[in-house]
Amino acid sequence: MELSKNYIPANTEDKWYKHWLEKNYFISNPDERPSYTVVIPPPNVTGVLHMGHTLNETVQDILIRKARMSGFNTCWVPGSDHASIATEAKVVDMLKHEKGIDKNNLSREEFLKYAFEWKEKYGNIIYSQIAKLGCSVDWSRTTFTMDDHYYKAVIKVFIDLYNKGLIYRGARMINWDPAAKTALSDEEVEHKDVTGKLYYIKYEIASSNGSPNAPGALNHIVIATQRPETIMGDTAVCANPGDERYAYLNGQSVLVPLINKAVPVIFDDYVDKDFGTGILKITPAHDINDYNIGLKHNLPVVDTLNSDGTMSEAAQIYVGEERFAVRKKIVEELREKGLLVKEEEYTTRIGYSQRTNVVVEPKISTQWFLRMKEFAQPALKEVTSGNISIHPGDKFNATYKYWLENVKDWCISRQLWWGQQIPAWYDEEGKFVVAENEAEAQKLFNDQYSIVNTRLKQDEDVFDTWFSAWLWPIEVFNGITSPGNADIKYYYPTSVLVTGQDIIFFWVARMIMAGMEYMGEKPFSDVYFTGMVRDKMGRKMSKQLGNSPDLLELIKEYGADAVRFGIMISSPAGNDLLFDESSLEQGKHFNNKLWNALKLIKMWAAKTGQDDNGHSLEETSRANTKSGTTTGSFAIAWFQNRLNEVQLEVEKLIKEFRLSEGLKTIYSLIWDDYCSWLLEWIKPEYGKSVSKEVYDAAVYFFEEILQILHPYMPFITEEIYHQLKDRDDDLIVKQFEETPLPNEEMLQLGSKLKDIITSIRDARNKNNIKPKETLRLYIETTEVSSYDSLQQILSKQINAESIKFNTTPADGAITIVVGKEKLFIETNIEIDLKSQKEKLLKDLDYLKGFLNTVDKKLSNDKFVQNAKPEVIELERKKKSDAQEKITMIEQSLLAIN
């Protein structure tokens, strides 16, 4: 079949993915081989995959494919996360805008029906994207965090932890999201720097107890606040007890402006005398500090906000209006009434809901909490002991440690419908039990409260999505719902977790906790953190900026392999990566390079007559004959060693999770060593053909480099593997064999050959000698025999009509020094020696400078005394080498003049 001019990904990608599926290569079952297991960080079913996912999935697929080709029983579990709040927000939004439905008018069941439809739709899009990218996941194990068994697992764990006394229910100050109308955990709040205003407001002194004002005292005080809309919730004002300016207020009250409510003046060390006016309004319902001071001083709590962020009845004024609108109105009213003393610009950090991006309100609310201290110790030890390795560790070990040492209780309840409903049952008086179902609950009511057959109502709330996600590496193998089953025993602990550094606390730390609690063992051995994908200007990808490309579009334009290449070539572990489509372009070019190498080899196959009839060839390439030995054999022997060198290096790099460097190494092996050197070296002259031996070697090496590249670029490698030969086996499962150490001498000989060729080509360029112009090469060397195997290649690559050793040419030849050898190039055309003289002078300059630094070292007594002998030996050698070269160049210069 005729090969297309360029590689066309669309022709191969779906075909091979389908083939791999049909052959069940992705499916894993426990057997006697060692397992290599990865659980996918389940994408949220909130939408489609973005570039961050692309990077993550690619990394995982590379690791999995590499392991699959290295003798492991690989299992990559795909799935998705219901993402409670994030998805619910999306569904609510969709209902409102697309169907004109208000969530408040739906029953829980009706809403969940829509939510499941949403999940079905987006879950499937996500899965198809994962497939398009080539990910070799075991689809038979696809798990969703609200699957029946998974749902049960979450409930079971909650009940278990409750019975262990690790879960409690109570009123605490929590973060409230007024848009989603739910509590949030501390980790779901993002703090951003915001320039706001500090308003200085007058509070009249009420003088309620009739005591006279102190001398010089005013009839009002001034208090600074950023949130004037909260003043109606004030239940005291507070000064530092050591602050003499306010001592006179002891026992007095002040009036809250606008509503003229009298509140006491109290004193507490918490107040900083030097900030603002040194006096603080206390609003226990809406600030965590105020709440704590309130507790200490027994202050009442006046909650002036409704759950949706509007003012409540308790606020007395502006009831039902939105909080930020009210802020403006209150400032205006204060100004009109002369109660606003001044405003100043002020930068502060404000908490935003990670999911709805609205300003979070501190609010007192009854929620479920999980005690975390008990979990922190074992989870910390796994990492500090090195039992779990984090990559890159220098960056994250400290962060991990800090969080665990300062961990706070986890608010696990959410006022949402999308998620696992909390299995707590309440009677009409508010007594409750925790039970799997209502029947069980009735029984417990009987046992605990001696109440029989009362009307029970299940808790309306659901769990934080992370309260299900933390069980992921266990329950994808049903480890909670059927402990000790064959899968969990075989696959747990998993090998590596690949995820974003932004969820180290949300998820990574908590999975380790759950693993220790429920399996008594870590959930994974390594954690590989990828950085954030930004655009090439370093900005975060976002819909608003329009800089977040569509994965399927990219695959359509460049092909999945090129997308994988592009994202991997620029992604050092743990650092943010700047995504630039030009790297995908590079990937596309790389595909094409491979494709063209294939075309070349197919052409040879046709010429050698090996394609159909298996004829051996009659003619051999010029590079292939020399006195009975095949010198194609040098090219072949050299490449074999170079290949071994790269194989070992890539092996090491992947083991260290330095995937980007691994790809660069492979890229260079293929483009430079295989295509630019090897294929050119063994390429026959026009009209001639290659020997069977050389042809076979070229094919064999092609297969080898395809194998190394396969984990990174699975589609094109599989395609070419099959284009090279008709075969029944597939590259995806081709096993790597043990790699022998490369022969250093051979590698050096190859480098020497390359250097000579490059130097001569440079000289051709500089002296304007056309490639077609033949030249006569003279080599001054002490190692003539080393050229035995190089000569044929050399003369072909530089188009030499003759090569002579240790014979001096006539005047007018170009002189080049390569290593410790002197080359003379003689041609039939007139040469202007100026440029080569310049080159020699430049080389001379460099060498003299270099010699100088070496000399300085060697003439330093301290160096000679202290340095290691081998270092000194090396310096001596550098010195003599440099001297030798200098002499050679000086002689050459003399000859020119």
Next chain:
RNA sequence: GGGAGCAUAGCUCAGUUGGUUUAGAGCAUCUGCCUUACAAGCAGAGGGUCCGCGGUUCGAACCCGUGUGCUCCCACCA
């Protein structure tokens, strides 16, 4: 306020116990090539005060201190 990380070519980055040269790669740039696999290519070249300063050392891009500039995480000062 506390902590972490980073700063090397125009850009993105390597540089793994301090000594293989006066520091490397890819991309970009420049020069020459429509050479029969590949112009999405080939051949070649140029390009750096390793952020500043000080120190340790025979020797520093690398270790220490300090300054500057970025980035991120954590934290309850209105």
